[in-house]
Amino acid sequence: MGLFDFSFLTGKPYNSASDDLPEIFNLNVDFDAFIKNDIVSLYNKILTDCITRTQGIKDTWEHALWDNCLASEGRKGLVTLLSEAMACQDDLFLVYKEDVLRLATDDEKKQIEADYKARAFSNIGVFVSFKNYRRTEILEIYSGMEFAVLGSLNKSLNLSKALQYKMSKMRDSVGLVDSSVVIDQAKTMALSLGCGRDIMMDGEDDIVTATVDMEPTEKSIRFLDSKRAFLLDLPLSYINGEQTPGIGSTGEADAKAVDRGLFQPWTSIIKPTIKSLWAADVKFKSQDFRLITVGLEAVRTLDLVSNNLITIEAKRAVASQLLNVPNDMEGEPDQTEELNVNNSGSNENPDQASTENAPEASNNPKVNGQ
Numbered sequence: 001m002g003l004f005d006f007s008f009l010t011g012k013p014y015n016s017a018s019d020d021l022p023e024i025f026n027l028n029v030d031f032d033a034f035i036k037n038d039i040v041s042l043y044n045k046i047l048t049d050c051i052t053r054t055q056g057i058k059d060t061w062e063h064a065l066w067d068n069c070l071a072s073e074g075r076k077g078l079v080t081l082l083s084e085a086m087a088c089q090d091d092l093f094l095v096y097k098e099d100v101l102r103l104a105t106d107d108e109k110k111q112i113e114a115d116y117k118a119r120a121f122s123n124i125g126v127f128v129s130f131k132n133y134r135r136t137e138i139l140e141i142y143s144g145m146e147f148a149v150l151g152s153l154n155k156s157l158n159l160s161k162a163l164q165y166k167m168s169k170m171r172d173s174v175g176l177v178d179s180s181v182v183i184d185q186a187k188t189m190a191l192s193l194g195c196g197r198d199i200m201m202d203g204e205d206d207i208v209t210a211t212v213d214m215e216p217t218e219k220s221i222r223f224l225d226s227k228r229a230f231l232l233d234l235p236l237s238y239i240n241g242e243q244t245p246g247i248g249s250t251g252e253a254d255a256k257a258v259d260r261g262l263f264q265p266w267t268s269i270i271k272p273t274i275k276s277l278w279a280a281d282v283k284f285k286s287q288d289f290r291l292i293t294v295g296l297e298a299v300r301t302l303d304l305v306s307n308n309l310i311t312i313e314a315k316r317a318v319a320s321q322l323l324n325v326p327n328d329m330e331g332e333p334d335q336t337e338e339l340n341v342n343n344s345g346s347n348e349n350p351d352q353a354s355t356e357n358a359p360e361a362s363n364n365p366k367v368n369g370q
Contacts, residue, residue, distance in 0.1 A: 295322030
């Protein structure tokens with residue numbers, strides 16, 4: 001006998017092999033498609049934030065980074081192409097010609113792969129491989145669990161729309177002979193309630209609707225998000241979009257954790273890919289505002305220190321490290337120092353200046369009293 005045995009109403013024996021209840025309220029999303037889209041979206045978010053923290057990208061390259069709806073441009077940008085290759089653990093062959101980034105053709109793939117085997121470089125395109133990117137396999141497990149959690153929530157929400165007529169002592173008071181009468185009465189009452197009509201029922205009977213309990217769903221989703229955050233070395237607030245609670249929480253700790261977590265994919269994916277495509281040397285730009293404040297205070301302090309103690313080159317190196325600016329960037333000269341230099345140059349060797357004017361004075365008749 002199964003868990004839900006209604007044979008006492010139908011008069012037919014329950015057969016678990018042939019009379020299984022159908023699965024209701026399924027998610028209208030394919031399981032594999034859900035997992036792929038979930039992981040691609042996560043990778044896309046990470047790589048997008050890595051691009052925004054990249055210093056040294058020219059404006060002429062930006063159209064190749066993002067997706068485009070124009071037929072004259074590549075439909076998928078660099079971020080999306082990398083995200084899909086990471087999610088599928090696939091090889092990626094990219095070609096950038098005539099200001100358009102595209103996937104390589106079959107012939108170009110063979111030539112690029114042969115060039116990389118020979119000298120780890122190709123003039124035709126770029127070869128990026130994610131065959132051994134095992135992190136995706138763990139994320140697929142978490143996304144599969146989330147699919148099950150959302151499926152359970154979908155059933156609960158749909159069942160909450162239905163009215164439940166609970167007959168008191170139905171199994172004790174209903175026999176096989178009059179079971180059909182009870183079934184007809186239950187159907188009539190259900191139709192009447194669905195139309196908003198009044199019904200008459202026993203005093204101990206009850207009509208309720210299912211209550212959706214969101215607490216197990218929220219705990220399950222939060223647990224899966226925490227596992228993703230640990231795997232990607234990112235704060236939980238970055239994964240679920242919720243600000244870290246607490247009176248003393250200012251978000252600085254999360255900002256530092258985000259920079260630390262994004263630096264790894266930036267170093268291993270974004271930086272070498274950009275360097276191979278455009279031969280550009282880019283740098284990681286932190287968005288920690290506290291670091292900028294500390295850098296400005298350090299620059300003010302260094303400006304007060306004599307150049308005899310710390311050279312100008314050393315000051316510039318410290319400032320560029322703190323403010324994340326190029327080391328060869330020079331500011332405008334101080335007008336006060338320039339004025340002092342000009343004044344000192346005009347008054348240099350006053351004795352020599354008077355000596356040079358002496359012959360003119362001796363040849364002047366008025367000066368000599370002639």
